[in-house]
Amino acid sequence: MGCGTGRSVLWWAERFRTRTEGVDPDERAIDAAENAARRAGLRDLVAFQTAPPTDLPHEAQVFDLTIVNALQLGVVEGRAVVRQAARVVRPMGTVVGIVPTWMRTPSADEQHLLTELGVRPRLPVEWKGMFRDAGVVELSVEEAALEGRWISPGWIGILLRAWRVARWRGLGAVMARPFRVYRELIMQRAVGLSLIKGTRWPHA
Numbered sequence: 544m545g546c547g548t549g550r551s552v553l554w555w556a557e558r559f560r561t562r563t564e565g566v567d568p569d570e571r572a573i574d575a576a577e578n579a580a581r582r583a584g585l586r587d588l589v590a591f592q593t594a595p596p597t598d599l600p601h602e603a604q605v606f607d608l609t610i611v612n613a614l615q616l617g618v619v620e621g622r623a624v625v626r627q628a629a630r631v632v633r634p635m636g637t638v639v640g641i642v643p644t645w646m647r648t649p650s651a652d653e654q655h656l657l658t659e660l661g662v663r664p665r666l667p668v669e670w671k672g673m674f675r676d677a678g679v680v681e682l683s684v685e686e687a688a689l690e691g692r693w694i695s696p697g698w699i700g701i702l703l704r705a706w707r708v709a710r711w712r713g714l715g716a717v718m719a720r721p722f723r724v725y726r727e728l729i730m731q732r733a734v735g736l737s738l739i740k741g742t743r744w745p746h747a
Contacts, residue, residue, distance in 0.1 A: 545615030549576025634745035
């Protein structure tokens with residue numbers, strides 16, 4: 544979920560030779576992912592679909608594992624996304640979230656500035672609550688990237704979104720105050736990237 548141009552989907556398929564599907568709300572990203580799959584010779588193992596993360600085009604309980612890449616999904620409601628991730632996983636299957644996380648309680652201004660950039664961090668306790676509400680238990684949380692190293696791929700998505708929405712004006716806005724604040728928060732370790740992993744309870 545939030546597969547973008549499919550790089551991680553292709554990695555899973557090639558490394559583990561397992562059937563892997565990617566979903567992203569951006570139709571152009573899915574077109575690029577399908578082209579990449581053809582070039583890699585992995586079309587028999589992968590499939591891509593354009594769909595909102597809050598309404599997946601899959602039956603319930605069909606996957607062994609779902610991965611939510613929240614950085615690719617922007618500011619959509621996290622609770623609805625986690626519920627969808629849990630819905631399509633088989634009982635005792637695994638749900639993983641790669642999520643932006645506040646390492647401390649943010650100010651209203653900090654929250655607003657990051658929302659402008661299409662990023663919506665949550666406190667770890669908030670993310671864990673969303674997973675539990677979706678029936679995902681036995682949760683573990685760990686830091687997914689140290690020392691702000693996740694910032695570089697994040698910038699690519701931000702810049703692309705800004706260009707698509709407002710071209711040069713959009714890029715100018717990204718390079719203005721919100722962008723600088725975002726970088727400062729990451730370097731101060733006020734915002735981080737967490738990996739949350741849990742098991743879908745059979746009776747959820």
